[in-house]
Amino acid sequence: MSEQSVTYVDLRSQTLAEQKRKRRGKPTRVTETSGQDIIYSDLKFHARSKQQRQQTPTSAEGKETPSPASPWVITVIPGLLCLALLVTAGVLGAMLFQASDQVRRLNEELIQKQAIQKNFTQLQKTLKNCTQQRDDLQAQKTNFSNVMNKTGDRCSSCPGGWIQHGGKCYHFISEKRTWQESKEDCRSHGSRLLKIENKEELVFINGLVCFHWIGLSRMGAATSVMWEDGTTHSTGLFQIKKKMPGESCVLLNAGEAATYKCTEQYRYICEKRAA
Incomplete structure (x- = not known):
């Protein structure tokens, strides 16, 4: 449909008598077609101007179409x-x-x-x-x-540095050695490691002893502790605390005897008969 506007005007009809009165005596020849004359006005058609078309958007153009997202937004935001x-x-x-x-x-x-x-x-x-x-x-x-x-030194029948008590001489060695080394050192002086034979001797030794090896040990497959000369220790004389299983040697300290590793080094006591 072309872009044109239609202007409508009123159509007025007059009777022949009214027309004659208006003319007032002017003779007019009228062709009578019917009881009324119809006067037509011009129908003017005007083309719409370009400005009007721009000012009047169509219904389709009136709807806003969302613009697509810019490419840089899609790239930058995730980045x-x-x-x-x-x-x-x-x-x-x-x-x-x-x-x-x-x-x-x-x-x-x-x-x-x-x-x-x-x-x-x-x-x-x-x-x-x-x-x-x-x-x-x-x-x-x-x-x-x-x-x-x-x-008294003059009455002693023991070597110098030895202590006599009863019929024995005792030598308290301050140097520390293993049980076997202590045994060998006592032998080199013609003596042996201490063997306590009675209560009286035990009381005397307890007043002087301080972590010293004595002649008690348990060697090899033996199950009991024995003195150096091979005699069995009497439990009625004093008790021995068994601290080490297997081969062990006896250490005496302030009246308490206990088994220790024979390879550890302690002081020791040698004894021999008084001359």
């Missing part, structure tokens, strides 16, 4: 999200590394503190043992002095 995720992951990784490093340093400090605590405990134990040994040595020195004052 920004990925960048944000990478930055977040980097920050979390740095925090995790820092936390793990702190945990490692705390573990190292804890291990060091545990080692220091262990060394401190060991030092306390060593100090206690040393204090006990000091007290024992002081008591031993006092007993030595008392024994020497009773027996």
Whole structure:
């Protein structure tokens, strides 16, 4: 349909008599076609101007059509999200590394503190043992002095440095050796490791002994502790605490006897008959 506008005008009809009155005597020849004359006005058709067409949008053009998203938006937004995720992951990784490093340093400090605590405990134990040994040595020195004052050097039938009691001579060696080495050293002096034979001798020895090897041991397949000369130990004389299974040797300290590894080094007591 062409873009044109139609202008409508009123159609007026007049009777022949009215027309004659208006003309007032002017003779007019009228062709009578019907009881009325019909006067037609011009029907004018105007083409719509370009401006009007632009001002009057069609119904289809009146609807807004959404513009497609720009390509850079589709590309940039996911890129920004990925960048944000990478930055977040980097920050979390740095925090995790820092936390793990702190945990490692705390573990190292804890291990060091545990080692220091262990060394401190060991030092306390060593100090206690040393204090006990000091007290024992002081008591031993006092007993030595008392024994020497009773027996007298001129009346002693024992070698120098030996102590006589009853019919025996005793030598308290301060050097530390294994049980076997102690046994061999006593033999080199014409003596043997101590053998306690009665209660009286036990009381005398207990006043002087301080972690010394004596002549008791359990060797090979033997199930009982025996003296160096092969005789069996009498449990009625004193009890022995079994601390070590298998081969073991007896250590005497302040009236208490216990089995230890024969390869450990301690002081020892040699004895022999008085001349």
